[in-house]
Amino acid sequence: MTATTIRQKLEEALKPELIEIIDHSAAHAGHAGNKKGGGHYNVTIVSQLFEGKSLVQRHQLIYQVMGDMMKEEIHALGINALTPSENSKGTI
Structure with a gap:
């Protein structure tokens, strides 16, 4: 559900040409720095x-x-934010 909400918010606000969201939450569940919960994306x-x-x-x-x-x-939240020209050049 949260990944879907992230996608909806970003699509609405930023009108991206491309968006990819990877949910790494399961790998981090219960670790010491994550007492309140919340996902890793x-x-x-x-x-x-x-x-x-x-x-x-x-x-x-x-x-x-x-x-x-x-x-x-x-x-x-790990972010890789690119312009269309950076993406077409393979710039990371």
Whole structure:
């Protein structure tokens, strides 16, 4: 459910050309740093809205879209945020 919600929020806000979400939550369940719960996710997202933005600005934009989900539903979020031109060049 949370991965679906992440996808919906990012698609609505950032109109990505590509979005991939990988849920690693099962591998991290119950570890010491995750007392409140919440999932571990990796997101790769390609959006024209990242054009001209630094890596930090891209991440801030994604965290802003995720909003309150970062407090409980998401414990860790790995982000790979690319522009369409970076994606076509294979830039990571």
